[in-house]
Amino acid sequence: MAQNRKLSKEEIKSNYSERDHYDLIIIGAGISGLATGLMWLKNTEGKKTLILEKNSYTGGYSTAFRKGEYVFETTQLFPDIIEMMEYLGLEIKLKRFEKDFMRRIVVHGDEVDEYKIPAGPENFTRYLKSKFPDDADKIEKLMNYSVSMFSQVRKLKVIPTLKDTLVTPFKAPKVIANLNRTYSGLLDKFDITNPKLREVMETFTSFSGVPSERASSIYATGAMLSSMTRCFRPYGYFDEFPANMTKLFQKWGGEVRLHADVERIIINNGIATGVKVKGDNSIISADKVITTIDPMVAMRELVGDENLPAKYIKRLENIVMSTSSINIALGLDDDIDLAGMDLDYPYNVVSTGLGTSEKLFDGFMAGDNAFSEDCFHAAVICPSLTTGAKNTITIRCNPFGINNWLEWRKNDPEKYKAEKERWGDFFINIAEKYFIPGLSKHIVVKDISTPATFSRYSGSPTGSIYDMASIVTQFGPKRLPFKTPVENLYQPKFAHGLYGSMMNGVQMVDMLLNRKFNDGNSLFTPKAR
Numbered sequence: 001m002a003q004n005r006k007l008s009k010e011e012i013k014s015n016y017s018e019r020d021h022y023d024l025i026i027i028g029a030g031i032s033g034l035a036t037g038l039m040w041l042k043n044t045e046g047k048k049t050l051i052l053e054k055n056s057y058t059g060g061y062s063t064a065f066r067k068g069e070y071v072f073e074t075t076q077l078f079p080d081i082i083e084m085m086e087y088l089g090l091e092i093k094l095k096r097f098e099k100d101f102m103r104r105i106v107v108h109g110d111e112v113d114e115y116k117i118p119a120g121p122e123n124f125t126r127y128l129k130s131k132f133p134d135d136a137d138k139i140e141k142l143m144n145y146s147v148s149m150f151s152q153v154r155k156l157k158v159i160p161t162l163k164d165t166l167v168t169p170f171k172a173p174k175v176i177a178n179l180n181r182t183y184s185g186l187l188d189k190f191d192i193t194n195p196k197l198r199e200v201m202e203t204f205t206s207f208s209g210v211p212s213e214r215a216s217s218i219y220a221t222g223a224m225l226s227s228m229t230r231c232f233r234p235y236g237y238f239d240e241f242p243a244n245m246t247k248l249f250q251k252w253g254g255e256v257r258l259h260a261d262v263e264r265i266i267i268n269n270g271i272a273t274g275v276k277v278k279g280d281n282s283i284i285s286a287d288k289v290i291t292t293i294d295p296m297v298a299m300r301e302l303v304g305d306e307n308l309p310a311k312y313i314k315r316l317e318n319i320v321m322s323t324s325s326i327n328i329a330l331g332l333d334d335d336i337d338l339a340g341m342d343l344d345y346p347y348n349v350v351s352t353g354l355g356t357s358e359k360l361f362d363g364f365m366a367g368d369n370a371f372s373e374d375c376f377h378a379a380v381i382c383p384s385l386t387t388g389a390k391n392t393i394t395i396r397c398n399p400f401g402i403n404n405w406l407e408w409r410k411n412d413p414e415k416y417k418a419e420k421e422r423w424g425d426f427f428i429n430i431a432e433k434y435f436i437p438g439l440s441k442h443i444v445v446k447d448i449s450t451p452a453t454f455s456r457y458s459g460s461p462t463g464s465i466y467d468m469a470s471i472v473t474q475f476g477p478k479r480l481p482f483k484t485p486v487e488n489l490y491q492p493k494f495a496h497g498l499y500g501s502m503m504n505g506v507q508m509v510d511m512l513l514n515r516k517f518n519d520g521n522s523l524f525t526p527k528a529r
């Protein structure tokens with residue numbers, strides 16, 4: 001049985017050779033760090049490259065863990081990063097979800113609407129038109145516009161030259177027109193006023209815990225089209241992906257050092273020259289340093305305000321980090337028939353109606369959460385239907401703020417446990433009511449991750465699960481640039497999810513190599529394959 005095999009992450013060992021100097025040091029062995037390391041070694045020769053990771057495993061937020069006889073995974077949807085994997089020669093056995101992308105339930109008091117959102121934009125358009133025939137014309141126009149806008153993103157350059165800037169309005173007019181538009185603004189543009197139709201469309205912004213009134217229209221459209229066009233799930237466990245990336249990186253001569261908590265980025269005269277790992281007596285020096293960890297920690301703590309211009313510090317102060325989450329991983333007994341419950345979708349999502357995301361986001365911005373019996377949003381995923389292992393489900397609930405979670409965990413374990421259980425029960429009841437009748441009777445193992453858990457593993461003080469929030473005021477040219485004010489220090493962190501993390505690597509390496517690899521393009525279009 002799949003559950004008896006070793007987790008792939010357990011096979012990964014450090015191969016640090018303790019050199020004094022490296023060409024490149026990457027902080028963090030999550031998908032962004034590993035993708036950067038791989039794209040770099042694939043496009044350079046003989047470069048001495050070291051990835052430093054504070055945890056005992058690679059993969060960061062994309063991982064798997066064992067509890068009793070069960071294996072649980074953090075990430076659930078494997079987006080369409082196939083081209084990048086083929087380019088690197090990374091292999092992993094994936095199940096493709098061909099028919100439906102999501103089972104979606106919207107609750108209005110006692111009334112429940114259910115949708116089966118099909119995979120692929122054409123199928124989705126057809127489906128929406130059949131569900132909302134009075135709005136068929138508007139739907140057609142919105143979806144055509146969305147596909148066209150997303151295709152224009154391909155024409156953008158990451159760091160435009162003057163010439164690029166001059167031609168962009170002609171090559172990508174829809175992107176320019178939408179740079180400051182929210183997703184809600186885009187729906188307004190197409191006169192989508194039917195509240196039920198809006199509820200379905202807004203599914204794609206609530207994914208990241210951001211309401212459509214604040215989400216970037218381009219980002220939300222990209223998330224919708226890229227995730228639904230081709231989506232997958234590994235047949236094995238999710239940690240196989242970063243483990244394979246790590247093995248390939250090491251095979252190509254890259255070094256990985258686990259248990260290496262970087263406490264300082266060394267700056268001399270405004271230039272990054274190396275890093276200091278906690279517990280080390282000496283500094284590891286490097287020509288270039290790339291950080292893929294929480295930007296607030298990297299810049300404000302590891303670099304320090306004394307090394308940053310006041311303008312940049314101000315910018316950091318205004319950054320809204322993404323939300324945190326509560327994740328409930330359940331191992332179920334063998335008596336439950338999950339296969340017979342129509343759960344085999346990348347996501348099963350239930351929420352209350354229009355306005356929910358906004359209320360929940362406001363609760364998060366106030367530092368806490370706004371979940372209640374009348375206002376909720378949760379995703380229920382059933383990984384064991386793909387892995388074939390013992391029955392598991394994961395309930396993902398965001399947005400939560402860090403609130404008192406760190407404090408409770410440290411100083412008041414009883415309160416921490418009680419709050420964990422309270423929210424666990426709250427969301428288990430929701431999953432039981434809308435997706436899995438009798439769920440609570442079948443629970444054998446329960447593991448609840450709180451914002452404090454996410455903070456502990458990632459090192460993000462806010463327990464942010466998606467880095468900087470994907471709100472329109474932080475999108476495109478308004479995001480923190482990869483190039484930091486410190487010379488030779490870079491920070492490829494602007495898009496969330498596995499797709500975004502892989503693209504962090506692509507764009508970062510292309511920038512270091514002066515467009516020699518991806519021609520400065522915003523999407524993956526390498527010159528030589």
Ligand SMILES: Cc1cc2nc3c(=O)[nH]c(=O)nc-3n(C[C@H](O)[C@H](O)[C@H](O)COP(=O)(O)OP(=O)(O)OC[C@H]3O[C@@H](n4cnc5c(N)ncnc54)[C@H](O)[C@@H]3O)c2cc1C
Nearest residue numbers: 028030031032054060061075076077261262459465497498
């Ligand atoms: C519960 C959950 C479910 C998700 N589900 C999906 C999904 O289904 N599909 C999807 O596409 N995306 C999903 N995501 C998002 C996705 O996992 C992340 O966007 C992605 O993994 C981020 O990768 P990263 O490398 O940028 O950051 P991280 O994964 O945070 O990696 C950063 C690494 O840096 C290390 N680090 C931090 N501080 C230091 C330090 N001082 N010194 C050394 N190392 C340090 C950390 O330990 C970590 O390994 C999910 C995220 C979460 C939390």
